[in-house]
Amino acid sequence: MATSAASSAPPGKAAEAEDDEFKPEAALDDESTLQQEEALPQARRAGMLHLAALGGHAEAIKTLSSTFGVDAIDARASRMGGATALCLAAARGQTGERAAIALLRAGASPAAGLTRNGLRPAHLAAWCRSRELLGELCRLLSPTELHAPCSSGLGPVHYAALGGSADCLRILLEQHPCPREELLSADTASDLSPLHCAALSGAEECARALLSASPALASARGANGWLPLHCAAATGNVAVLEAVLASGCELDAAEDSGLTALHIAAAAGHSDCFLALRAAGADTSRRAGPSRWTPSCFAAAVAKVDPTFEGVARLI
Template identity: 30%
Template sequence: MPSPDRSFRLALRSLLAAASAFVLLGAGPAGAGSYEDALSSARLGDTSQLVGLLGKGIDPDTVDAQGNTLLILAAREGQLATVEALLKYRASVGTRNLAGDSALMLAVLAGHEQVADVLMKAGAPINQDGWTPLHYAAFEGRLVLLDKLLAAGAEANAAAPNKSTALMLAARNGHIDVVRRLLKRPDVDLDMVNDAGLTADNWALQNANTDIADLIRAERRRRGGKNPSITIEIE
């Protein structure tokens, strides 16, 4: 169940989406239909149409009913030119939709490297409460993006809402190259546990990623730690 604060934020964002539609569909320079045209232009990468609408007064931070800004929509679809145009109009790079996803998070999730580069250069948040771009890079095995996020200051041990770290997510999903890269960092904690009580190596074993579990346990021994004696049943 959402917390009272989260429920309030969700309600507020829904009201903002409704307000955007009300204002843009009313009389004014942009004309009727501009709201849907702006959203469609962002999704489809129709940069010239969107720039025209922005020039007529469309708010660059217009949101849809799910709280997606024009920038989030463009980034999610990998529309680089549209993202760049929106940034020129000072679209907010840190807004998150109702699901908690930012433009950078969705660009990383989909593997849109150039879009992610532009957003990071524009100051998109790297670290934040909840899910982060690094979690998404690890979950999907986006090694290049993971490296860029870490170089930009991403917190390697940040815990997601389910208490998973980047290492845990990569281990669970079998992304051995990402696991290897994370294990090279001495600051990566090998012993954190998620909300199911599993460490990264145990979660790897649970998903039959025994090679990854072996790597993590070898690194734990190298650091002078003791590997757990428990065994995990592989279904």
């Protein structure tokens, strides 16, 4: 007769199998289970908190945290990058914001990040536009802890720009006592400044806020010598491109392979950016790339396969 995996396994393995089959969400409404917290394995207690955090259930968080204590609050979910309940709630954005704040008030560590990539609650709150949570983290953390980078070298300011949250970005800038030039540099493992991030995400308001805080950001070189202007041209966000142009950046600056923003806009088929750069006086005769093409050559090549770009090709 066949036996179950749990009953046929050694005692230690059987316990693990039972844990795997446990459904924490079913226990959230089971008062008798909560009253027997001493009998619950740590993994079960943490799993219940993790589920409540993911669901944004602030009231459940309050009940579970008061029952299970601080050890369970900061336990990590090994199958989710080593995330704590606070990280999981922060990753849900506004859905999880109240639950995240409940965890903080119950004693959760505001600086405990994912073991896989070093993302912390501040990164996640900034990325997911959770202003109230970010404000609470600013209150609890020192500036050094608040702006600590993840494994890629990006800090919460970068993530606010990637998420397009100008409000979160302003909160972070106000909470940093160091010189802004230091905070807003491109000296990261990813070679990206916050303005590069805003240009890549098409976040105009973030781009303007960053340029207002540090106009020199427009000249920050990233990976392969790319400037924020090159990023804006590549992604096709003309509003960000115009904001960067208005900062007085070098219009015909080339990246490491010799391409200017005009070449990049043409090659990507972004007609609005191409026309904005051309109207600003970008050099249309400059040659770059292996074929030594001018921007007009790139535009003509794109026009052959993209009819929407044909009008720009005729203008050159």
